[in-house]
Amino acid sequence: MKKFKIILIFFIILIPSNLFSEISYNQILEDPTNLDLNLQYLKEQETKGNYKAVIATLERLSDIYSDNLDLKLYLLSISLKIDSKERTKDIIDQIKRSPTLTTAIRQRLDKIVSTLEAQDKQQDNEWVQFIDIGYNTTLENNVNTKSDSNSLYISDSLSNYATDTIDDDDYQNIGIKYGAYKQLSDTSNINFNVGKAFTRQNRDKNKENDAHSLFVNYNKQIDKNYISTFYTLNENNNIHESDYVVHSLIIENRFGLKPNQNVVLSGNYSLTDYRTDNVFTAAEDKNNEAQGLAVGYEYFINQNNNIKFKYGFNDYNAKLDSYGYDNEYLRISYSTRVKTINFNIAQTINYNTYDKADTFVKSDTIRDDEIKTNSISMSGSLNQLLNYEFLKNIFYSASYSEIRSKSNILNYDYNKDIFKFGLTKRITF
Template identity: 30%
Template sequence: MFLYFVKFKLFLISIILLISTSAFSSEKNITYMQILQDPNNLDLNLKYAQQQGKVGNFKQTISTLERLNMLYPDNVEIKLYLLSVLVQVDSPEKANTIIEDMKLRRDLSAEDLETLQEIEEELRDREPSLWNFTADVGFGATFSNNVNSVSKTRLKYDSGSIAAFTSPKHDRTESASIGITATRPVGEESSLLLNFGHTTSNQYQEADDDFQSYGLTIGLDTTLGNQSLSPYIIMSKTDAQHDADSFSLMLGVGGFFTVGERHSFSYGYSYSDSKANQNSEDTTADETNAIGHGYTFGYDLIITPIISSSLSLGYSDSDAKVDAGNDYETYEFGIGLNFAFPWAYIAWSASTSFNDYKAADSSVDSTKLRSDHATTTDIMITKAIGDIFPIIDPNRSLFINLSYEKTFSEANIMNYDYLADSFALSFSKGLKLN
């Protein structure tokens, strides 16, 4: 009973604080870009913190309230609101720091001081919960009009001779996935992430995309000066129904930093080791075993409270066991626009990649060294089901995703000169497990 009494008092404090701001008369969602555009707006930030708390994004709620606490250090209500959230998510270290700071204040009422003492006693007896567990589930379907990248002429080179491209073009793929994520804080500025994921895929006509895949990710989010860094390890295994099993290991680090309130820069490096087992269905699978290195650089700009843009550059190098047709370098440039409308999130992007191969493939054409470039354009729309049917999804945690992708590939060998597009429909939902 004591714990519920403390939480109820803090709940009343937070409600009084929210009602006292006129901005809360509107149900319009506040985006993070709006916060960056007007970081000192107390009403706007408080509503954003409330909205993030409703959908379970307590990390963003706490971050917003901590920033407001620095901007308005004399505002007791903000401190108590932040304290109520910290108690809710079992963050005793930060909660005790705020309690000690508030106990030193001389303008604190007797009732508020009594509340702080009660919370302090309750936290002292509570066993802290270091781990948070969440689950993400999704399912969807992709419809492709050129699933096998059939050339524009429906012809191809086969060991130097021209042959018909007999592979089917139209197909659909159905997939489902589930992921379990565990996170815990490491010190004051870092957090550890463990994620296990499983995906199943079924192709309707052919079997190239019939597989089961398993993945394990270990990551660390931390800061170094003004840099946010995320080193990671990703291990995966794919069981193909009619092909060799494949394994991959990737090590890497990503980082970003902000410049002012509208600009941010990101960068990353990855090392990968990919292997495939030979079997009766594919006796040459291990020829594609490769070591890869990848480098990325990105720039993001907030244009308006609703619109943001991004630019990206990438370079990767793959060195395979058998060079012919497998060793290549890729140079990539991309641009994107994001629209955070109150009624939906829309993302548009376009990228162009240039692939330079290092050795001719005699199974295709031994007289030509393959070189090609591909331009891919896609648009994605994401909408919370709860915005349409509040009864079905009151917490707005079930999302519908619609996307369309079109690829133009041009090459000096007709096999890789093709057009392809696809449409995908999927649903995803996040669940908090503790």
């Protein structure tokens, strides 16, 4: 029955609109106050993209039914769609004077006004600046990535993990970012942010670090091509592990096949530099240079639903060959929005083949892994979720990830589950 309903809905959507009788303008003139007739006419004209007729009819109806707030909200939605900012502001002012206005609608109107003001700033080529203050907590059931067999190879000898090896643990991250973005022209923009974060762990210490970050992004649209360049710098000062710095550069082109379909091509390059010291004397052996390519496809079912596919490969060349490997990956994701909540479901499969056997692990076997990650996440605004004005510009995120790794060396056969929850307060100025 459920399958039949889905097919029926699909069939109705695909039926040409001209199979149904349309309301003519003469019918409206003959019965101008018939609300049902006018609403049907509005829907037909909106489907055709005849927004001038829709606006004219809605303005006339709003005068006749001056207490009907729904008509004014309908007019507002059309005004937003055709990007008439001055008209939109006038309509908002009219709606705010309505005696039937609710607190929820007023809060929504205030948010629209704030968005329009931010867009005006961008159009004036001013930098829009912000500060993000965030708190995140993570729970893992295999924080030390123990193998399923609870054993591992060390220099070709099979050993068990120490009896006090910690499995379940949690760690917290507190961070702050300063950023800004600017509309350079009608077809280009730039944004950046710099940040600092602290991670502390409850039971173990391997995740603890102080991190610095820099992110720069430039976007340019040329016809149907939307070209983006991303540069990222991450400096990880680990407290109980070796420190390292990662430079990453990504160039991406999103080509619009159709209004709701894109093909995405990207290339990436990165450098990872580990810092050798008195404790971690061989850390620099992990230094690597990586380059890769990827191709993707995006299909937007509607405004709130989309499916994305991505296939790519990377080549990691390390100073010590046993740390170098070839990576091939496939990712599929589905995103949707239910009321005010954004949901994402994804699966990523990584295939890693290493360049040389690791004599510190198993000298007669070159490592080969398959790592499958299934994840589900949700995010949104606390203000929209709970409808409290004091929660404005506070955003939440929550996710669950299931990681299953299979390898030809039992050290890397493992399962782990990761839960994350975060809150971010954004201050814009």
